[in-house]
Amino acid sequence: MYTKALIISFAAIAAATPLSIRSDYTVGPFNTCSASDTAQTSCRNTTAIQDDCCIETRGGQLLLTQFWDWNPAKGPSASWTIHGLWPDRCDGTYEGYCDPSREVTGDQITEIIQKNGGHNLLRYMRRYWKDNASVDGNLWSHEYNKHATCFSSGRPECYASTNNATHPQKDVFDYFYRTVELFKGLDTYKVLKAGGIVPSKTKTYSLEEIQNAIKKAFGVTATVGCTKETGEIAEVWYHFHVKGGNVYNGEYLHIDGGKSFCPETGIKYPPKEKAEDN
Ligand SMILES: *[C@@H]1O[C@H](CO)[C@@H](O)[C@H](O)[C@H]1NC(C)=O
Ligand SMILES: *[C@@H]1O[C@H](CO)[C@@H](O)[C@H](O)[C@H]1NC(C)=O
Numbered sequence: 001m002y003t004k005a006l007i008i009s010f011a012a013i014a015a016a017t018p019l020s021i022r023s024d025y026t027v028g029p030f031n032t033c034s035a036s037d038t039a040q041t042s043c044r045n046t047t048a049i050q051d052d053c054c055i056e057t058r059g060g061q062l063l064l065t066q067f068w069d070w071n072p073a074k075g076p077s078a079s080w081t082i083h084g085l086w087p088d089r090c091d092g093t094y095e096g097y098c099d100p101s102r103e104v105t106g107d108q109i110t111e112i113i114q115k116n117g118g119h120n121l122l123r124y125m126r127r128y129w130k131d132n133a134s135v136d137g138n139l140w141s142h143e144y145n146k147h148a149t150c151f152s153s154g155r156p157e158c159y160a161s162t163n164n165a166t167h168p169q170k171d172v173f174d175y176f177y178r179t180v181e182l183f184k185g186l187d188t189y190k191v192l193k194a195g196g197i198v199p200s201k202t203k204t205y206s207l208e209e210i211q212n213a214i215k216k217a218f219g220v221t222a223t224v225g226c227t228k229e230t231g232e233i234a235e236v237w238y239h240f241h242v243k244g245g246n247v248y249n250g251e252y253l254h255i256d257g258g259k260s261f262c263p264e265t266g267i268k269y270p271p272k273e274k275a276e277d278n
C-alpha cells in the first residue's frame, strides 16, 4: 500500500513540474530589419519582404512536431517528445537538406550548445528530444541538417557580428533553443488528458475526439499521424505563421493543421510501459 501510494504521488509530482530551462538565454542578435519587414507575418505579407533574414520567406509555415514513442518507450511516460521544427512553404510543400556545407553531427551540436552555455538546454533535450532507435544526437543532427538548413531567416548570414568565440555558431544553438521553448508551450499529453484521452491498452479514440481536445486547448486543429499498419497515434504536428520577426525571435501564430493521416475511429494510444521516468 505504502509503496503504491508513494509511486503514484511521485508520478503526479513528476508530471506537474516539467524541467525548466534558464530564461537568461537570448536568441540572436540579428541583422537590423526595416520597419516594413518587421510589420509583416510570414505567408500573409502584403508587400515583398526586403530582407529574408527578417521574415521567414523560404518556409513561411512552421511546424513544431512531436512523437508518441511508446515502443520502444522514449522520454517520460506522461509526456510526448520533440521531433523537430520544420519550415513548410505556405502551400504545405517543403524542401529538405538545403545547405550541405552547414551540416553538423550530434557531437558537434552538443559541443556548440555547451560552448554557448546551454547546459540546462542540453539536459532538457536529453530528456524530451529522444531518438527512437539510436543516440539522441542522431535525431538532433537529422532535424538540423534536413530542416534547419532550409530556413531563410536562420542562416549564419542573418547573425550580425554574433558568431564570436564565446558564442560560436549561435544559429545552431538558436534552432535547438527555440524548438524547446515552443515544445514547452505545446503539452500534448496534458491537452489530450484534459479531453479524456489517456494512454490505454484497451481503449481506442476517434480522430474527432483527438482534434476536439487539441482545438479546445489551442483554438485550432493539428495534423495527427498514426502508424499505417496498426493504427496507433504516433505524431502530432502543430502549424504556425511567424509575425514581426524571424524564425527564432518572431511571434508564433497558431494555425489549423493539414490533413491527418489516421483512421477516423479505433485509434490506439498505448501506454509507455518501460519509460525512463527518473
Ligand atoms: C511576400 O513576400 C515574398 C518574398 O519577398 C514575395 O515573393 C511575395 O510576392 C510577397 N507577397 C505579397 C502579396 O506581396
Ligand atoms: C523510429 O521512427 C522513425 C520515424 O518515425 C520510424 O520510421 C522508425 O520505424 C522508428 N523505429 C523504431 C525502432 O521504432
Ligand SMILES: *[C@@H]1O[C@H](CO)[C@@H](O)[C@H](O)[C@H]1NC(C)=O
Binding pocket: 028, 029, 161, 162, 163, 164, 165, 166, 167, 170
Ligand atoms: C558574442 O556574441 C554574443 C551574442 O551571440 C554577444 O552577446 C556578446 O556580446 C559577443 N561578445 C563579444 C566579445 O563580442
